[in-house]
Amino acid sequence: MSLGLVGVVVCGNFSRDDFPSGFSFGASSSAYQTEGAANEDGRTPSIWDTFTHAGYVKGATGDRASDGYHKYKLRIVDLQEDVQLMAETGLDAYRFTISWSRLIPNGRGPINPKGLQYYNNLINELISHGIQPHVALHHFDLPEILEDEYGGWVSRKIIKDFTEYANVCFREFGDRVKHWTTISEANAFSLSGYDWGVTPPRRCSYPYGNCSRGDSTTEAYIAAHHILLSHASAYRLYEKNYKDKQHGFVGITIIAHAFVPLTDSKEDEIATKRANEFFIGWFLHPLTFGDYLPLMKKSAGSKIPAFTVQESESVTGSLNFLGLNYYFAVNIKHIPRTLPPEKRDVKADIGIQLLATKNITSQFEYPITPWYLAEILEYVKQHYYNPLIYIYENGQKTRHNSTLEDWPRIEYLHAHIGTILDSIRNGSNVKGYFTWSFLDCFELIDGYESSYGLYYVDFDDPELRRQPKLSAYWYSHFLKRKGITMDI
Ligand SMILES: *[C@@H]1O[C@H](CO)[C@@H](O)[C@H](O)[C@H]1NC(C)=O
Ligand SMILES: *[C@@H]1O[C@H](CO)[C@@H](O)[C@H](O)[C@H]1NC(C)=O
Ligand SMILES: *[C@@H]1O[C@H](CO)[C@@H](O)[C@H](O)[C@H]1NC(C)=O
Ligand SMILES: *[C@@H]1O[C@H](CO)[C@@H](O)[C@H](O)[C@H]1NC(C)=O
Secondary structure, eight states, X not given: OOOGGGOOOOOOOOOGGGSOTTOEEEEEOOHHHHOOOTTSXXXXXXXXXXXXXXXXXXXXXXXXXXXXXXXSSOOSTTSOOXXXXXXXXXOSEEEEXXXXXXXXXXXXXXXXXXXXXXXXXXXXXXXXXXXXXXXXXXXXXXBHHHHHHHOGGGSTHHHHHHHHHHHHHHHHHTTTOOEEEEETTHHHHHHHHHTSOOXXXXXXXXXXXXXXXXXXXXXXXXXXXXXXHHHHHHHHHHHHHTHHHHOOEEEEEEEEEEEEESSSOHHHHHHHHHHHHHHHHHHHHHHHHSSOOHHHHHHHGGGSOOOOHHHHHHHTTOOSEEEEEEEEXXXXXXXXXXXXXXXXXXXXXXXXXXXXXXXXXXXXXXXXXXXXXXXHHHHHHHHTTOOOEEEEEXXXXXXXXXXXXXXXXXXXXXXXXXXHHHHHHTTOOEEEEEEEOSBOOOBTTTBTSEEXXXXXXXXXXXXXXXXXXXXXXXXXXXHTTOOOOOOO
C-alpha cells in the first residue's frame, strides 16, 4: 500500500514496539452484520433477522450486508478480498462471530455441512495468512427457532442448547481457534433486548419500552442469569474436554460506557458510581466472586435469581479473559427509587437514568474521550484482580457516504491506542486491541447510514467493492512499524 493521501503526519510518541511482545492488534466483525447470505445454504433466521425484517432498523436488513460469506477469499484476480486485505493491512488477529443458525439451523441437532465448511474455510484462510482467529459464539443472534420454542435466553433450556453449540464449535474448530468468547456484550444484550426492548429479541414492558411481549421489571435479570450459567457451562466443558489438547482460552465480553454525572450535584455523582459498579459488576462480580453485586441484591431483591452452591462454584473463575468493548461517554442522572421493586426496571432499581451526552447529540462522530477508557481499565484492575483483557470493539462512527479521508477515525484510534498503552504501563493486563470494524457493514442501530470500517464498502455496487479509507493506511503503517505518527 502506498501512503499517498496522508503526506507526512508527525507527532504521537508511541509505536507498536512500545506494546508488550505478544500483544495482538486486530479488527472485528460479527456474523449478521457482515456475512449476508442470510437465506443461503441452509441458514435459518436468528432473532436479529426477525428484528430487521419487522422494520426496526430504518427498514434495512443484513440479508446481503457486506457479503462476507462469499468474499472472504480471493476469487477474481484484481479484486482483493477480505482475508487478503487483512493480511496486507498487517492485522495479527481477526475477531469474527459464528452464526449459530448457519452452523446448526435447528438450534440443536444436525450440523449444516455448508455452514461448517464456510467457517472452516474462513479459519483456514486466516491461519494461512498468519492471522489469529478470535471467535465469539453469540452476538445478538440467537436462532429464532429457540426463541419461538421456549423464549430463548429467558428459559433455563438455553443452557443445554448453548453448551452443545459451544461443544460443536470447540470440537470442529478448536484445533485452530484458541480464543473463544461465549457471549458478546452480555450486559448490553440483556439490558437493551429485555428491558429497553430496542434490540433483538425486543422484549420489554410498559412504561419502560414498547414491545408486544416481555417484562422489563424482571427479564433482563433472568436472561443475564442464564447467560452466566451458559457461559460457565461452556467454560467448564472446554476445561474438561478440550483445554489439555487445544490449549485455548474462553472468555465473555461486556461493553463499558464512560459514565459522567449529568450535573455536579452530589446525587448525580453517587448515581454515576452506582452505574459504573453495576454495568461492569453485573457479570464480572459473579464471574470473580460467585454471586451478584451487593448493590444489585439490595436494590432488586428477590427479582434477582439466586445461584445454587454448585452454580456459584461453576461461575466463579470461569474466565480466562474479559472482552471489553468501549465507544463513548453517557451522562447519568440520579432517579429516586419511589416505586416498589416489582414496578421498577433495571435502571430504576439502580436509581439511574442514562442520557446521551450533549457531545453525542450535537455531532455525528463520537467525541474522543479516551481518558474514560483508562478509568474503566483502572477500575477493573483494582476491583477484579486485574484480569487479562482483550479490547474487542472500539471505533469511530462516520456517515457511510462521507469521504474516504476519515480523519475523525484516525484521531479516535490513535487516541485510544495511546491510552491503552498508558494503562498497560500502569499495570493493566490488556493483551489485544481490535477495532470495530474491519469493513463497513450493517450497523445495529443505523443500518447503512453510519459506518465504522477501515475499508469502505460501496453497498450500491453489485460487487460490493472494498476500498481502503485513510484509517486503513494509518492502521497499516502503525502495525508495520513504518513510524507513522499523527499531528492532532
Ligand atoms: C409502539 O410500537 C408500535 C408498533 O411498532 C407503534 O405502532 C407505536 O407507534 C409505538 N408506540 C409508541 C408510543 O412509541
Ligand atoms: C465532550 O467532548 C469534549 C472534547 O472532545 C471533551 O473535552 C469533554 O470532556 C466531552 N464531554 C463528555 C461529557 O465526555
Ligand atoms: C449523506 O447522507 C446524509 C443523510 O442521509 C445527507 O444529509 C448528506 O447530504 C449525504 N452526503 C453526501 C456527501 O451525499
Ligand atoms: C496507576 O495504578 C495505581 C495502582 O493501581 C493507581 O493508584 C493509579 O491511580 C493509576 N494511575 C492512573 C493514571 O490510572
